[in-house]
Amino acid sequence: MIKKLIFLLILTLLISTTYVESLQIGFGWTLDTGLHIRVNKFELQGVFGEPSIYGLRFYPINKGVNIIGKEFNFYSGVEANYVSSEVLDWGYTAGIFAGLDKAIFKKLHLSLDLGVFFSTVKGWEEFSDWGAAINTKLTWYIGGKK
Amino acid sequence: MKNKLLIIIFTITSLFFVSHIYSFQFGVGTRGFVKKVIEKGQEEGKIPKTKEEKEKGKPNTINYTGKLDKLDLSQAKYLFLAPKSTSTTSPSPSIKGAIYKADMTQTEKTVFKMKENGDIEEVNLYDEQGNRFDVNVYYIVKLSTEFISVALEIKGVWIVTTTTQVVNGSTQVVTTEQYFPVSQWQTSVSTMGWVDYSQYQKQYLVRLEDGAVFEGRYLPNDGNKKIYQDMYGNYYYILAWSNSAWWLNYGYGTEIQQGSLLKLNTKDMSVQVVSAQGDTIPSYDVEAFAVDKYGNLAYLSMSGSGYKYRKTTATVDSSSIEHQGFFNYPIGSSNYAVDGLLPIVDINCDGIYFVDRVSEGEYGLKNLRVRKLECNYNTGYEIKITSNVDSVYYEIVNSLSYAKILSIGDKEISLLKTTSEKIIFPTIDLVNATTSYYYEVNYSTFGLVDYNNFSNGFLGYQVVSSTEVYVLIKTQGQQSGRYKYTFYAIYPKEERIEKVFYTEKYEPSQGWPLFSVDENGNIIITATDLDTGTKNVLKITPNPSDPGNTNNITFLQQGNVEIYYLVRVY
Numbered sequence: 026m027i028k029k030l031i032f033l034l035i036l037t038l039l040i041s042t043t044y045v046e047s048l049q050i051g052f053g054w055t056l057d058t059g060l061h062i063r064v065n066k067f068e069l070q071g072v073f074g075e076p077s078i079y080g081l082r083f084y085p086i087n088k089g090v091n092i093i094g095k096e097f098n099f100y101s102g103v104e105a106n107y108v109s110s111e112v113l114d115w116g117y118t119a120g121i122f123a124g125l126d127k128a129i130f131k132k133l134h135l136s137l138d139l140g141v142f143f144s145t146v147k148g149w150e151e152f153s154d155w156g157a158a159i160n161t162k163l164t165w166y167i168g169g170k171k
Numbered sequence: 172m173k174n175k176l177l178i179i180i181f182t183i184t185s186l187f188f189v190s191h192i193y194s195f196q197f198g199v200g201t202r203g204f205v206k207k208v209i210e211k212g213q214e215e216g217k218i219p220k221t222k223e224e225k226e227k228g229k230p231n232t233i234n235y236t237g238k239l240d241k242l243d244l245s246q247a248k249y250l251f252l253a254p255k256s257t258s259t260t261s262p263s264p265s266i267k268g269a270i271y272k273a274d275m276t277q278t279e280k281t282v283f284k285m286k287e288n289g290d291i292e293e294v295n296l297y298d299e300q301g302n303r304f305d306v307n308v309y310y311i312v313k314l315s316t317e318f319i320s321v322a323l324e325i326k327g328v329w330i331v332t333t334t335t336q337v338v339n340g341s342t343q344v345v346t347t348e349q350y351f352p353v354s355q356w357q358t359s360v361s362t363m364g365w366v367d368y369s370q371y372q373k374q375y376l377v378r379l380e381d382g383a384v385f386e387g388r389y390l391p392n393d394g395n396k397k398i399y400q401d402m403y404g405n406y407y408y409i410l411a412w413s414n415s416a417w418w419l420n421y422g423y424g425t426e427i428q429q430g431s432l433l434k435l436n437t438k439d440m441s442v443q444v445v446s447a448q449g450d451t452i453p454s455y456d457v458e459a460f461a462v463d464k465y466g467n468l469a470y471l472s473m474s475g476s477g478y479k480y481r482k483t484t485a486t487v488d489s490s491s492i493e494h495q496g497f498f499n500y501p502i503g504s505s506n507y508a509v510d511g512l513l514p515i516v517d518i519n520c521d522g523i524y525f526v527d528r529v530s531e532g533e534y535g536l537k538n539l540r541v542r543k544l545e546c547n548y549n550t551g552y553e554i555k556i557t558s559n560v561d562s563v564y565y566e567i568v569n570s571l572s573y574a575k576i577l578s579i580g581d582k583e584i585s586l587l588k589t590t591s592e593k594i595i596f597p598t599i600d601l602v603n604a605t606t607s608y609y610y611e612v613n614y615s616t617f618g619l620v621d622y623n624n625f626s627n628g629f630l631g632y633q634v635v636s637s638t639e640v641y642v643l644i645k646t647q648g649q650q651s652g653r654y655k656y657t658f659y660a661i662y663p664k665e666e667r668i669e670k671v672f673y674t675e676k677y678e679p680s681q682g683w684p685l686f687s688v689d690e691n692g693n694i695i696i697t698a699t700d701l702d703t704g705t706k707n708v709l710k711i712t713p714n715p716s717d718p719g720n721t722n723n724i725t726f727l728q729q730g731n732v733e734i735y736y737l738v739r740v741y
Contacts, residue, residue: 055200056199056200057199057200057201057202057203059200059202072200072201072202074202076202076205076206076209077202078201078202078205080201104201106201106205108205110209111222111225112209112213112218112219112220112221112222112224112225113209113218116205116209118201118204118205118208120201140201142201142204144204144205144208146205146208146209146212146218148209148212148213148217148218148219148225149216149217149218149219149225149228149229150212150217150218150229151217152208152211152212152215152217152218153208154207154208154211154212156204156207156208157204158199158200158201158203158204159199159200160200160201161200
């Protein structure tokens with residue numbers, strides 16, 4: 026609960042800075058019931074449920090690409106999250122991802138990326154595994170050049 | 172261009188990871204992925220399944236040896252493997268009808284039994300205390316009416332505990348089962364701290380009479396197409412690669428060379444190499460070796476020269492002679508033999524025969540010579556020349572070594588041999604050394620056009636008796652994209668062939684054995700219904716007067732999971 030409140034507080038603070046033109050700010054939700062805030066190349070995200078994850082995405086690569094005559098933004102980066110679950114003592118997951126982003130309505134962007142992730146969780150014992158994940162997000166950009 | 176390059180590099184890097192990791196979870200969303208990881212950890216007993224479980228703490232590890240003792244094979248008529256229905260979350264599995272469950276995600280298999288009354292039950296595997304194992308079974312191989320061989324991995328155990336509770340003033344006995352995966356067994360954790368799963372991947376012989384289990388090494392596996400038994404209860408087979416229990420193959424070649432001929436003594440589960448040092452024998456060829464009931468054997472050595480034979484037991488005729496040496500039987504021009512069949516044992520396993528094509532005599536290459544290998548106390552290793560066969564059909568002696576043995580009677584050999592135009596069924600009388608019968612069937616009879624089609628269309632045969640053989644033929648079907656599967660009964664001695672059943676609706680599983688025949692001459696086969704996709708065990712009653720009638724089929728089993736290694740128990 027406390028973690029959710031902290032996250033909402035950060036969200037409020039960031040929204041209050043949306044009129045700062047030098048920052049490229051966006052906020053939105055992921056399709057697996059999460060929220061995120063984008064500030065330039067960084068994105069704070071929280072996906073709620075059982076388990077919940079809280080983490081940061083870093084987007085160092087952003088390039089315009091033309092696919093079948095349409096302009097997309099290709100992006101790639103890294104992601105790290107803390108995992109919270111009632112059956113875990115703790116858990117972490119991190120990975121790399123790459124995907125495409127497109128404005129679908131004014132400053133509302135839809136993004137889809139595929140990532141390779143590694144996760145370590147601790148229940149009774151530590152357990153780790155590899156895998157892949159598809160992430161889809163809707164982001165409304167308020168400030169900046171988007 | 173740069174971006175495309177980045178995409179390509181990313182994709183290739185991802186694929187590289189996929190092929191180099193032990194397992195791979197996939198999730199929709201990062202949270203979805205994490206969820207899968209947690210579920211995997213829960214399966215392995217490392218993560219609690221509920222908050223309550225977590226608060227309660229990890230169940231104590233148990234000091235447990237995990238020794239498999241018995242399979243419940245009572246009333247079993249057929250055994251087969253199918254995806255298991257139970258999971259660790261279901262301590263009290265619904266056994267009856269479990270195979271009907273539409274759980275296509277289940278890849279681990281276990282043994283099922285089909286009982287006399289047609290009921291199907293999952294076979295329970297027990298330890299000495301009556302606790303039930305959770306296993307993944309890789310194959311079932313029938314050695315004889317006495318034993319089957321299985322390879323399995325023990326995944327966990329349901330420990331049975333009995334307690335007494337006082338309910339409404341009366342004492343009641345309550346039995347509960349608690350599941351412990353091998354990761355919670357103290358004996359399974361190595362001194363290095365990890366769970367040594369390999370110690371629970373083992374081979375066993377199972378006695379069909381009572382389900383008793385005997386652990387062993389280098390036992391017959393699913394790569395063995397032929398297993399002989401002598402009168403003392405020993406089994407003879409090639410050390411073959413297993414197709415399904417891949418972990419078995421890692422041990423091969425270190426102590427015993429793959430391709431060696433082995434003798435298994437079921438009294439003490441000892442395995443002895445009975446082929447000559449350095450010799451290897453092809454395991455896929457059912458005719459590459461022969462063993463008689465006295466334990467004498469002959470084989471074709473792939474690495475040596477020609478055929479070898481030896482006496483492997485010292486107990487014949489109560490003699491105390493132990494013969495260790497090998498004797499060579501020449502192939503080729505030596506002693507006028509041009510070429511011959513692989514060593515053959517008669518149906519009663521009374522003796523081993525060599526049948527050669529020889530160039531001597533009035534009929535030139537049309538002569539056959541039959542020799543019986545008699546290895547008893549009186550004859551030692553003398554080869555008795557039974558006789559030269561008089562003139563036989565040229566097609567019999569031509570390329571004789573490519574013939575198939577359909578049946579071996581007490582005193583005669585019936586062969587199946589293909590030519591470019593037809594199949595011939597000669598029967599050689601071993602006593603009188605003549606071609607006692609000859610019967611041929613043109614490919615056109617089966618709707619097959621030429622030799623190549625024959626190769627693709629002749630799926631296999633089963634000897635019903637010394638005078639009757641079932642043949643399964645695959646031809647083009649009437650419906651587009653479908654094949655027609657036809658069973659023929661061939662009676663070579665009566666020069667008669669009958670179409671006993673055909674279908675385009677069911678596609679037989681082309682495993683090993685391809686099909687079996689029950690005590691009443693019915694064909695038992697696993698097959699997929701091409702209309703519905705259901706997997707079936709069919710009992711086909713041969714019906715020459717109406718072979719296409721669907722009433723010829725009795726469904727022993729219908730379900731949506733694949734069935735493997737169907738074996739007849741009795």
